[in-house]
Amino acid sequence: xxxxxxxxxxxxxxxxxxxxxxxxxxxxxxxxxxxxxxxxxxxxxxxxxxxxxxxxxxxxxxxxxxxxxxxxxxxxxxxxxxxxxxxxxxxxxxxxxxxxxxxxxxxxxxxxxxxxxxxxxxxxxxxxxxxxxxxxxxxxxxxxxxxxxxxxxxxxxxxxxxxxxxxxxxxxxxxxxxxxxxxxxxxxxxxxxxxxxxxxxxxxxxxxxxxxxxxxxxxxxxxxxxxxxxxxxxxxxxxxxxxxxxxxxxxxxxxxxxxxxxxxxxxxxxxxxxxxxxxxxxxxxxx
Amino acid sequence: xxxxxxxxxxxxxxxxxxxxxxxxxxxxxxxxxxxxxxxxxxxxxxxxxxxxxxxxxxxxxxxxxxxxxxxxxxxxxxxxxxxxxxxxxxxxxxxxxxxxxxxxxxxxxxxxxxxxxxxxxxxxxxxxxxxxxxxxxxxxxxxxxxxxxxxxxxxxxxxxxxxxxxxxxxxxxxxxxxxxxxxxxxxxxxxxxxxxxxxxxxxxxxxxxxxxxxxxxxxxxxxxxxxxxxxxxxxxxxxxxxxxxxxxxxxxx
Numbered sequence: 001x002x003x004x005x006x007x008x009x010x011x012x013x014x015x016x017x018x019x020x021x022x023x024x025x026x027x028x029x030x031x032x033x034x035x036x037x038x039x040x041x042x043x044x045x046x047x048x049x050x051x052x053x054x055x056x057x058x059x060x061x062x063x064x065x066x067x068x069x070x071x072x073x074x075x076x077x078x079x080x081x082x083x084x085x086x087x088x089x090x091x092x093x094x095x096x097x098x099x100x101x102x103x104x105x106x107x108x109x110x111x112x113x114x115x116x117x118x119x120x121x122x123x124x125x126x127x128x129x130x131x132x133x134x135x136x137x138x139x140x141x142x143x144x145x146x147x148x149x150x151x152x153x154x155x156x157x158x159x160x161x162x163x164x165x166x167x168x169x170x171x172x173x174x175x176x177x178x179x180x181x182x183x184x185x186x187x188x189x190x191x192x193x194x195x196x197x198x199x200x201x202x203x204x205x206x207x208x209x210x211x212x213x214x215x216x217x218x219x220x221x222x223x224x225x226x227x228x229x230x231x232x233x234x235x236x237x238x239x240x241x242x243x244x245x246x247x248x249x250x251x252x253x254x255x256x257x258x259x260x261x262x263x264x265x266x267x268x269x270x271x272x273x274x275x276x277x278x279x280x281x282x283x284x285x286x287x
Numbered sequence: 288x289x290x291x292x293x294x295x296x297x298x299x300x301x302x303x304x305x306x307x308x309x310x311x312x313x314x315x316x317x318x319x320x321x322x323x324x325x326x327x328x329x330x331x332x333x334x335x336x337x338x339x340x341x342x343x344x345x346x347x348x349x350x351x352x353x354x355x356x357x358x359x360x361x362x363x364x365x366x367x368x369x370x371x372x373x374x375x376x377x378x379x380x381x382x383x384x385x386x387x388x389x390x391x392x393x394x395x396x397x398x399x400x401x402x403x404x405x406x407x408x409x410x411x412x413x414x415x416x417x418x419x420x421x422x423x424x425x426x427x428x429x430x431x432x433x434x435x436x437x438x439x440x441x442x443x444x445x446x447x448x449x450x451x452x453x454x455x456x457x458x459x460x461x462x463x464x465x466x467x468x469x470x471x472x473x474x475x476x477x478x479x480x481x482x483x484x485x486x487x488x489x490x491x492x493x494x495x496x497x498x499x500x501x502x503x504x505x506x507x508x509x510x511x512x513x514x515x516x517x518x519x520x521x522x523x524x525x526x527x528x529x530x531x532x533x534x535x536x537x538x539x540x
Contacts, residue, residue: 027440031441039363040359048420048422049418049420050430050435050437053441054435214439214440
């Protein structure tokens with residue numbers, strides 16, 4: 001394991017860039033450790049380092065998706081178009097909220113009734129229009145969400161504000177007190193409802209831990225290190241004809257088990273978490 | 288000549304060599320002349336001797352790699368021991384006698400390998416402490432456009448003749464190579480006095496065998512075999528082959 005970049009603690013506390021580094025192992029360390037661990041008797045002793053690095057990166061991705069729980073938060077002011085481009089390293093969202101003046105987050109709901117259809121331009125006779133290269137011309141789609149119409153949006157607010165538990169016929173899944181959004185993966189944008197116009201938006205999202213990172217900067221939490229070794233080993237033996245099936249099954253079990261352990265260590269269920277969650281259990285409608 | 292007698296004789300000669308630090312090349316030459324001339328089978332000229340000596344030495348060194356592979360296989364099966372009985376280690380020591388390390392010079396766009404290069408060691412190319420991994424040509428193109436494309440952290444090289452093509456191309460210095468050098472060709476040097484070649488180890492181009500003294504009998508067998516073929520003497524070839532088979536069988540077990 002490489003030593004940290006400081007020889008005394010002063011160096012550490014005076015260098016903001018090193019804060020918290022000790023929690024992580026770099027991919028370089030992991031690949032070197034893996035290569036050294038394999039002696040002549042190992043099934044993967046002749047594996048190329050490049051292949052180990054490849055599976056190392058794929059493993060980092062896999063673990064970033066649902067194990068290491070490293071959520072990136074990005075704060076943006078919403079412009080009048082109500083559209084925000086997806087962050088450059090975006091893979092999936094965790095939560096999208098607007099922030100009030102006290103800094104408290106108000107989660108938005110996803111509204112699947114937004115129209116995201118691709119639109120082709122048509123003339124008065126409904127025939128498609130083409131450019132000089134023969135490519136079809138595209139237009140913007142119809143914004144038929146009620147929230148993009150100020151009058152309808154007002155009506156919806158009224159509906160929510162006047163809603164009581166006695167209104168049995170209201171579809172509560174379509175009432176968005178904090179506003180709503182939809183993600184257009186094809187266009188690479190997030191479209192918001194008009195309720196959040198002018199507000200500051202916070203995107204909590206997941207990345208894959210690799211984007212624009214030099215190989216030396218790719219890292220993984222130490223709790224997930226063993227599971228990364230297990231992932232690399234499994235993928236190295238998986239397609240080898242010379243490796244017995246039982247070894248492949250053992251490697252697969254090891255990967256699942258190491259992943260489970262990493263998940264448990266990174267997101268433990270503690271008494272305090274349970275107590276805090278239960279304290280809010282009597283509240284009917286949550287923010 | 289009786290084969291068991293010759294074997295005992297070779298053993299005694301090798302012991303004398305070790306004791307007296309006599310140059311092996313001369314002892315081998317004297318012995319070969321004695322054996323080959325005994326029944327007027329023919330003479331061995333210095334030129335012939337030097338040619339065959341080179342071939343025998345190379346043959347023995349090439350055999351080290353196969354021997355190490357076999358001994359390592361035994362080791363992984365738990366059939367090796369520690370200390371002097373660690374055959375894989377012993378083999379490695381024989382090979383490492385030819386180990387060298389050199390800083391490679393960059394001649395745009397590649398690094399030039401040393402002239403005396405025999406084999407680059409496994410993981411032997413190094414860039415400022417980071418291993419530069421060997422990659423077969425057919426994989427380089429795929430790798431370049433994959434998730435694991437070469438970087439300063441995980442660089443690769445491809446050998447093209449006597450140059451190394453290192454990726455990424457930002458690496459232009461700081462590359463060292465650990466390798467096995469070519470063994471020097473053994474050369475029995477002489478001066479001619481009265482029409483007779485007299486041994487002269489002080490000549491500038493003199494070169495003894497670059498093999499351990501324990502290889503003495505091995506060299507003699509190998510050279511006997513090669514001379515036997517040269518003079519079409521089946522008896523000598525057979526003798527050398529039987530002796531070799533005996534030794535191999537002993538090592539296998």
